Amino acid sequence: xAHNQKLILELLKIEENNxxxxxxxxxxxxxxxxxxxxxxxxxxxxxxxxxxxxxxKIKHIYLDYFEDSQICNLMNIGNRRxxxxxxxxxxxCYRVPRYNDxxxxxxxxxxxxxxxxxFSGTVxxxxxxxxxxxxxxxxxxxxxxxxxxxxxxxxxDDTLRYYVKEDRNPKAILRVSELNVxxxxxxxxxxxxxxxxxxxxxxxxxxxxNLFVYHEDAEIIVNFYxxxxxxxxxxxxxxxxxxxxxxxxxxxTRDFAKEGYLLKTGPKPEDKYRRRWFTLDNRKxxxxxxPLDSYAKGEIFIGYKMDGYSVRxxxxxxxxxxxxxxxxxxxxxxxxxSATSSHERDDWMNEIQKVIERHLSPSDISLCSRxxxxxxxxxxxxxx
Numbered sequence: 001x002a003h004n005q006k007l008i009l010e011l012l013k014i015e016e017n018n019x020x021x022x023x024x025x026x027x028x029x030x031x032x033x034x035x036x037x038x039x040x041x042x043x044x045x046x047x048x049x050x051x052x053x054x055x056x057k058i059k060h061i062y063l064d065y066f067e068d069s070q071i072c073n074l075m076n077i078g079n080r081r082x083x084x085x086x087x088x089x090x091x092x093c094y095r096v097p098r099y100n101d102x103x104x105x106x107x108x109x110x111x112x113x114x115x116x117x118x119f120s121g122t123v124x125x126x127x128x129x130x131x132x133x134x135x136x137x138x139x140x141x142x143x144x145x146x147x148x149x150x151x152x153x154x155x156x157d158d159t160l161r162y163y164v165k166e167d168r169n170p171k172a173i174l175r176v177s178e179l180n181v182x183x184x185x186x187x188x189x190x191x192x193x194x195x196x197x198x199x200x201x202x203x204x205x206x207x208x209x210n211l212f213v214y215h216e217d218a219e220i221i222v223n224f225y226x227x228x229x230x231x232x233x234x235x236x237x238x239x240x241x242x243x244x245x246x247x248x249x250x251x252x253t254r255d256f257a258k259e260g261y262l263l264k265t266g267p268k269p270e271d272k273y274r275r276r277w278f279t280l281d282n283r284k285x286x287x288x289x290x291p292l293d294s295y296a297k298g299e300i301f302i303g304y305k306m307d308g309y310s311v312r313x314x315x316x317x318x319x320x321x322x323x324x325x326x327x328x329x330x331x332x333x334x335x336x337x338s339a340t341s342s343h344e345r346d347d348w349m350n351e352i353q354k355v356i357e358r359h360l361s362p363s364d365i366s367l368c369s370r371x372x373x374x375x376x377x378x379x380x381x382x383x384x
Contacts, residue, residue, distance in 0.1 A: 004065075004066045004067075004068065004071050005062075005066075007071050007075070008031070008061060008066065008071065008074070011038075011074055011075065011078065012028070012038070012061075014078065014079075014080075016078065016079040016080040016083075017038045017078050017079050017080075018038070019038075019079065020038070020039050020040035020044050020099065021037035021038060021039055021044075021079040021082055021083065022037075022039060022040075022044045022047075022106070022109065022110050022113070023040060023042075023043065023044050023097065023098055023099035023101075023106055024098050024099060025040040025042060025044075025099040027040065027041075028040055028041070028061070029041040029045070029060060029061055029062070030044075030045040030048070030058050030059065030060055030061065031058070031059050031060075031061055031066075031070075031074065032048050032056045032057060032058055033057055033058075033059055033066065033070040033073060033074065034056065034057045034070075034073065035056055035077070035082060035114060036073045036074050036076065036077025036078060036081075036082060037077065037078070037079050037082045038061075038074075038078075038079055039058075040099065042099065043099070043103055043106055043107070044106070044110065045058055047106070047107050047110045047111075048110065048114075051110070051111065051114060051115055055114055055115055056114060085120055086113040086114065086117070086119060086120055087113065087119050087120075088119060088120060089119045089120065089121070089122075090119045091125065091128055091226075091230065092233060092245055092249055093128070093226060093229040093230035093232075093233040093249070093252065094226055094229070095225075095226070095229065095252075095253070096109065097109050101255075102183040102185060102186055102255075103185075104183060104185070104194070104195060104218050104221075104222060105183070105222060105225075107218065108218055108219055108222040111219070125223070125226075126223060126227075127223045127224070127226040127227035127230055128227075128230050129227075130154075130155035130156065130230075130231065130234070131152075131153065131154055131155065131156075132151075132152070132153040132224065132227045133150065133151070133152050133153075134150070134151050134215070134220065134224055135148050135149070135150055135151075135215075136148070136149060136151055136213040136214065136215055136221075136224070137149075137193075137213060137214050137215065138162070138211060138212070138213045139211070139212040139213070139292065139294075141294045142294075144292060146193075146214070149162050149163060149164065149171075149213075150162065150163040150166055151163075151213070151224075152170075153176065153224075153227055153228065153231060155176070155230075155231040155234055155235070158175050158176050158177050158231070158235055159173050159174065159175065159176065160173075160174040160175075160176050160179065160199075160228070161173050161174075162211075174199075174201050175201070176228060176231045176232055176235065177231075177232055177235045177236070177239075178201055178202065179199055179200065179201040179228070180199070180200045180201070180253055180254060180281070181197055181198070181199050181200075181225060181228050181253050182197070182198050182200075182253065182254075182255050182256055183196070183197060183198075183225075183255075184196040184197065184198040184212060186255060186256065186259070187256065187258075187259035187260065187291075188259070188291050188292070191291055191292060192212065192214070192292070193214040194218075195214045195215055195216065195217075195218050195221045196212055196213070196214040197212070197213050197214065197221060197224070197225060198210055198211070198212055199211040199212075199213065200281065202367075202370060203295075206370045206371060207295050207296065207299070208281075208284065208286055208295065208296045208299060209294060209295060210292075210293070210294055210295070210296075211294075212292060225253075228253070229252045229253055232252045232253075233245075233248055233249065233252055236248045236251075236252075254281070254282055256279055256280060256281050257280040257281075257282075257351045257354070257355075258278075258279075258280045258347065258348060258351045259277070259278065259279045259280070259291070260277070260278060260344070260348075261275055261276070261277055261278070261340070262275075262276060262278045262287075262337045262338060262339055262348070263275055263276075263322055263337065263338040263339075264276045264278075264287060264335070264336070264337050264338075265319065265320070265336050265338075266319075266333070266334070266335060266336050267333055269318040269319045269320070273320075273322055273338060276288065276289065276297070277289070277290060277291045277293075278337075278348075279296075280348075280351055280352065280355070282355070282364075283301055283302045283303070283355055283360075283364050283367060283368075284299055284300070284301065284302075284367070284371075285299070285300040285302055285328070285352070286298070286299045286300075287299075287300075299371055300328065300330065300335060301330070301367065301368050301371045301372075302328075302330075302352060302355045302356060303330070303331075303356070303360065303364075303368065304356065304358070304359055304360050305356045305357060307331065308329070308330065308331040309328075309329065309330055309331075309356050310328075310329045310356065311326060311327070311328050311329070311349050311352045311353055311356065312326065312327050312329070313325070313326050313327075313345070313349065314326065314327065315327055315336050316334045316336065319336045321338075322338035323338065324338055324339045324340065324341055324342055324344065324345040325337065325338040325339075325345075326338075326339070326345055326348065326349050328352065
């Protein structure tokens with residue numbers, strides 16, 4: 001037993017073996033001895049146990065006894081060779097999750113590797129077919145009830161349609177290349193079904209529209225997520241034929257940098273503070289009354305620091321400080337916000353500062369112009 005334990009410790013000195021074979025987390029405590037890999041003590045070891053012993057046999061590195069044959073399998077395979085086998089055909093559009101990514105992505109990645117062997121076979125995954133028809137439960141626009149809706153993704157014309165009734169025209173037609181999709185459980189875990197996707201896009205009125213959808217089967221909703229990513233990648237490769245694939249993959253979908261409640265006042269110093277749900281989506285800082293609102297109540301474009309954008313602790317002159325306040329300065333106005341703690345305030349400021357430090361891309365400039373058109377239109381509405 002002591003000899004086998006010593007051999008395991010020697011194997012852990014190999015850099016690849018000291019990182020989880022599935023999520024990349026540093027420091028491992030478990031071994032799947034039949035697969036021949038080292039995995040972490042967090043989510044991955046639990047997922048391996050849920051696969052069943054016919055797929056993955058898990059033991060603790062320091063607490064369990066290992067047979068000579070099990071050690072031999074570890075020595076012959078290990079994390080590096082395992083990846084060469086189980087990850088050899090991962091599509092470029094597939095999001096390979098890390099330890100800090102949504103748990104649903106990590107679980108389905110592990111199941112795809114070892115249970116379904118999606119990346120070691122030659123069969124093209126269904127989410128790469130360019131055409132998907134699926135029924136999802138969709139949240140109503142005006143309330144929190146969910147209804148079954150048919151969604152049809154067609155890569156050929158860059159559309160995602162959804163239907164209230166199958167035999168009628170679609171309720172909406174979205175351009176896949178212009179939408180974003182995230183797993184809503186990242187910041188809204190207690191508010192939504194565990195398999196919920198949030199699909200966001202700019203409506204014809206240049207307001208951000210949010211669709212909340214889910215499916216009871218985690219594999220189906222994750223495949224739908226990847227079908228959107230694959231469709232967007234193919235579109236971008238045609239639109240930008242000289243771009244590097246890795247650069248395009250980075251912009252297929254983007255998780256929200258931060259979400260949560262903040263107090264907001266203004267534009268007048270005497271205005272009351274109101275509690276709003278804020279979402280930082282790339283260069284859009286959106287706020288709404290409820291986290292699951294279909295439309296944002298307001299949207300703030302965050303530009304580059306040299307163009308008059310900054311974020312600072314405290315409040316501007318004549319504004320009331322609520323304790324953990326900070327101010328977002330834009331060329332148009334100052335936004336006064338307040339968090340629930342100094343830690344939370346610092347988190348928001350750090351994430352906003354990261355955006356301000358980045359130069360604008362062509363898509364950022366386009367977004368800015370659309371939000372300006374929306375603001376100008378709203379300002380000229382009667383009665384405003």
